[in-house]
Amino acid sequence: MDNLTKKELNKINVINDAEKNVLAIIAHSITAAEEVFSILTEEDFTVMNYKVIFKTLQEQFLAKLAINITTLSNYMLKNNVLSKIGGIEFLTDLFQTYTTDANLSEYLDIIIKNTTVRRLNAVLVNIHREIDSHQPIDEVVSKAEKEILDVKKERKGNLFKTSFDEVDKVLQKIELLENSGEMLTGSPSGFRDLDRMTSGFQKGDFIILAARPSMGKTALALNFAVKSAAQSKKAVAIFSVEMPAEQLIQRMIGSYSTVDSSKVRTGKGLQTRDWENITKAADFLKRTKLFIDDTPGLKVIELQSKLRKLCRENEVGLVVIDYLQLLSTGTHFGDSRQQEVSTISRQLKALARELEIPIICLSQLSRSVEKREDKRPIMSDLRDSGAIEQDADLIMFLFREEYYAAHDLNNSESPLETEKAQLILSKHRNGPTGNVELLFVKKHGSFADYGLQNAKF
Template sequence: MNDIVETDKETAALKVPPHSLEAEQSVLGGLMLDNQAWDTVSERLVGGDFYRYEHRLVFNAMQGLAEGGHPLDVVTLSEALENRDQLDTVGGLAYLAELARNTPSASNIRAYADIVRERATLRKLIQAANQVAESAFAPQGRPADELVNEAERLVFQISEERPKSGGPIGMSELLAKAVDRIDELFNMQGEMSGLSTGFRDLDDMTSGLQPSDLVIIAGRPSMGKCIMAGSRLVDPSSGALITIDELVARQQADLLTLNDDFRLSPSKASAFVDDGRKPVFRLRTALGREICTTLTHPFLTGEGWQSLAHLKVGERVAVPRRIPVFGQSRMPEHQVKVLAYMVADGGTTQSCAMFTNSDPRLREDFAAAIRAFSGLVCRLVESDGRTPALRVSRERTALAHSRQAFAKTLRQTLARAGMSGEALAGVLNVSKAAVSAWCNGRSMPAEATFGRLCHELGVPAAELEVANYADVAKNSTNPLRRFLETHGVWGLQAPQKRIPEAVFQLERPLLALFLNRLFACDGSAFVQANGQARISYASSSRELIRDIQHLLLRFGILAKVREKTNGYANLVHAPWELEVLDRASIEVFASDIGIFSKEARLAEVVTCLMGKRVHSNRDSLPESVNHYVKVAKGNRTWKFLFEAAGRRLPEGGNLHLTGSSARCLSRARAAEFADVLEDEYLANLAQSDLYWDEIVEITPLGLQQVYDLSVDGTHNFVAEDVCVHNTTFAMNLVEHAVISSDKPVVVFSMEMPAESLMLRMLSSLGRIDQTRVRTGQLEDEDWPRLTSAVNLLKDKQLFIDDTAALSPNEMRSRVRRIVREHGNIGLIMIDYLQLMQIPGFSENRTGEISEISRSLKGLAKEFGCPVVSLSQLNRSLEQRPNKRPVMSDLRESGAIEQDADVIAFVYRDEVYNPDNPDNQGLAELIIGKQRNGPIGTVHMAFIGKYTRFEDLAPDSYGQHFGE
């Protein structure tokens, strides 16, 4: 039994937090013996470092005395504690005297303070460990990754709280260091004192990137790559079409993006840019798709992403061949039908809604849908020479029945309440005759009076047989008009009509029903005299036609929009026509949508197609794919490849990849080649969600409001059913640092994935077109360049961390880990400062950015290396005639300007003045601040296809732009 008790005591003793009462007492006693030791101790300890509560109180009292310039002895200390009403708590005057008496000397006080600090640190580590353990054991615990990050944060917070080494340095030591530095610089004979940037003129101005410097590289986000206000994006979660204006305003956007396998998938925007007013151009394709962007906005071509400025009429760009999005909303089928009929052939500008159509089946189907609304009736309107129409109005008999039901229920309610009609009239302040008319079904109370009546009787309107007041009010708006007004269909002329917003959010079967009835009115299906099968839709509303084109795209149906020719000289609004193009689309339309009342004609179209050979002239891949297939084939014959794959060689054996007879590959032929060549990239192209559409028009629209979105990873999104795209200089600095230094280089990329950065670096170093690197379509001369770039990098210490939204503490911990494992750092690059966050920061964003910039400067000093961070600029510079950035344009915080040692602005005039031939391929690096050197502008060359900046020398100007 005694053994068990002893064991328990030993276990309990082991759980006592680490501390040293003797060291704590010696520190306090030593301070009373030697007041001059306060400066030494206060640099090492704070009150919370003492284990005993009484010792904390004594130390805090000492701190107050020291700050007031008072002595630290038994008398003054007891007086200070007495004033705080803490003297008895610490043990009185006797305990203070004992502390001083039991400390013979203060000569070892620094060692005592170190012991106290060491034990305090251990206690904090124990507390942090317990906190993490408690969270891990919790029934509804946090995710493991979150707990790991929390553990790192707690540990490094303890590290941050520890007193920093260093302090004031004397003149003699400083002079010695200065003389040694001058001697070192003299012996360098003009060589750089810092890390070379790789740019001659920049190195001359800065002498390289200096150790412990914070360097800010600032530029405008997107650099002018924007789309016009009003452009619509589809929300993949709801099916809604939302303008980019709305998305930027609410700072949240679900959208579609194109992945590396050429498939569309849902994604989210990570940044939102309001870029003010800029010159905008409208791009229109052969399918009739249109989008309005700045000249610098990239589109996907057969040669990769190319800005609009480099595209010409006749070139082909990628557009979605399908939008794999349907909504989740439901609506009664009769309402869906009515919306379709009224959008197509409805008249909504008179007092009553009209549906005009010559087909009796359609009129009957419309009338049946109207009967599902309460209290409505359709009346046929016919006259000589005019198309029959149905007028929708209120059913008077139904109105009388509704009022009689109300009157009966009102009488019964008054009887149950024991209230007379006269009493009710008095309560509502109306005449007795009015109440009598209500009770006999001759009239209804005014809407406001009806509300008070329900309140006084204590019954809801439904219990008085009034589900909707408008159903029983004589002059109220009828239910159909209210329904059409809700969906934005009422009061529109034919050229103004569009698809109601609610339709875009319908689930698939209901959306198919809507299109079915829409085509039943103004759609057609027929076989032309030349044997060509056609499905089309005509309208005087261009926007309605474009809306239908988008809705068909959700079913994977390609359709072309065009202005229809007509023979009416006085026609104010030219008609527009939508035509379903290819065989596959027509077959999907027939099976998934159909046309009510025109089933026989649609069947003729399908029968016609069945007897024809499949043609894919329109739906082919870009010409560049032919070259890719040729390279993949190599020296092998097609006969050998097809036989090895167990396939039959196409008739003739000549597959016409090059030469005058070459044709662009169809998707089917590309899929065949992918199988034979076992080529995943080609297979992805053949099965992609893309259609390669020809540009037919690029038209200037003048200055317009523009916006842009950033999408992490893919950097592209779908707007107006077209694929559009959305850190170059800093990465060039990284390239040179990696190659020229044996020290590790660390890149924190919070915007672009590590793999994308590496591909960009290979393109830059190997001088290979980045689009060919990204797509893998390398030409013969590219392979040696790629091999050379790989060999340059393979033995270098480059570390890329693409974790999003890092905090300064997390960044510091990761750098420390690299230092422990690989040695001192040569360069740290951050892309970009505004994407960093401080968890739990409760102040405003400006304060948070200030704290981040101070932390980055601390990071540079701690690791003795340059820290280069990208930073965004404010939009205000877009409003100035001179777009060159200045210091006040730094985004979100003036603290960046204070903390940075060097601030440089990247400016490319061709972004803002694309028509000026003198500025093409030129860039300026404007040094706006240099703490230890001159400011000014460094001129450079920018080679866009390599995403590379280079020195600009007069004798090499032609070389840069002749590649």
């Protein structure tokens, strides 16, 4: 204490006075006590005596015991803590501090800010400790980001949301939607019938798009990404563990330009008209706020860190991850891949809630689909984990019957240039389930609303 500056001493005195005054107010006002106990804990107090008194007052309050200097001192004497705080004289001085409840909010603000500073300092100390112990730097950064965000969020999370406030918010939202004439309440998918059923992809939702290989789930996910970015003008993040960014952009250009994807891929057979369409598609894609991460072997902890940073710097409307089974936790689960996928699924759901953005995650299906006469996928076909079914807010299966018809004829390619596709909504936590009919344009590798064959990407 001798080495402290005058400014530091004054700050400590202000905090101590605030803690003392809050305790005095609790002891005199049942209404104030209810408010304080809903906001503070004993860990918010820096003086040990005040910690003990706060805990004792809280115990009396919860036991519905009358609070005054007599009951408090008797209670503390019975529990062998009165001597620890300096006896009855200390309590008498505390009770005499009380004058009014008027400054309670100010005192609470001082205590809460001090707690926030202390917790931030603790996070910084922990960061230095982990760096010194040579922990993987990406894990240190991700953990630090979460702990720093949690410092502020924890205080908000302690408070109930009242129906009075929340009902008003919902009514205001309904009124805004009515006046705007907009049917969407979430990020657009760009597909008419799907948006009608979902009202857009909703904030905080964890969405699964699953299909067997070669069904076109990556193509559909890219359609979602670009259409959403174009319509909402918000940033869209794409995490591609399977395919490099260059190939993704190549596929997007082929899809939007309506140039045969094989020509775009090889650069052969392109006509003047094709180049005009490719240039137009390229210009369109440059105007969208698409962010692509193609890190191979991406760990969930890395994804979390990158996405938090992106959300701090941009208004993100949608996230696409291709695909779930290629992510890893970086943690050893022995031979239990199912346990690891369950962990990844829970972490992605929590991340969607934390950042208040919809996350679409592509997923594989088990081979059991191929063994059935009816090849339409069901939720039990989700590969590796039943936890995916539990965590997801929306589960969509992509199904093309012509794909199986072609294979039944020992032909890997359907002779049709366009095929009817079904997007099967098997689970929808906040809305209806059912089928959405789409059109798959094979040579462009894109999807459109059924009946709109010439619709652009």
